[in-house]
Amino acid sequence: MTTLTDAKAAAQAQGPRPDPLAQIRAEHVMISTGDYAGTIAWYREKLGFRVKHEWTVPKFPGVQLAYIELNGFVIEVVGTPNAFQERKAPPDLETALSDRGFGHLAFLAADVDAVAEELSRRGVEAVLPPTSFPDAGRRVLFVQDNNGNFIEFVTPLSAYSEEDA
Secondary structure, rough: OOOHHHHHHHHOOOOOOOOOOHHOOOOOOOOOOHHHHHHHHHHHHHHHHEEEEEEEOOOOOOOOEEEEEOOOOEEEEEEEEOOOOOOOOOOOOOHHOOOOOOEEEEEEOOOOHHHHHHHOOOOOOOOEEEEEEEEOEEEEEEEOOOOOOOOEEEHHHHOOOOOOO
């Protein structure tokens, strides 16, 4: 019978192995909320996400969980009856960009101006309307979800003609 020690020795004898971290990729991001149904509805109605899976964990009474997905990007929505952290969403974009920690979600868009128009039609107000940042080579739009979380939409400036940007 081969032991774990024998298997490790055999692997080491074969030479260096590939870095397992070189194979990772983003899987999902989590949003915790006191408004589970409202958050799922906001992402469905405003951005077009679909519910991929919903579940509960008996060990955590009152907690609801869902994976919502759009174009391969998954958000785990966790509805909690009690706040588990003191930190709240930043009061404005300047604070969010000046603070430490996770600040916003970002989505690549073909045309942030068209996204801004569609979101406005869906009742979502821009926190920062489409704005070009030549030093970054991007045009961006910021909005907030129903929980106050900031969401950025990004289009490379190279996607626009000079008069569009």
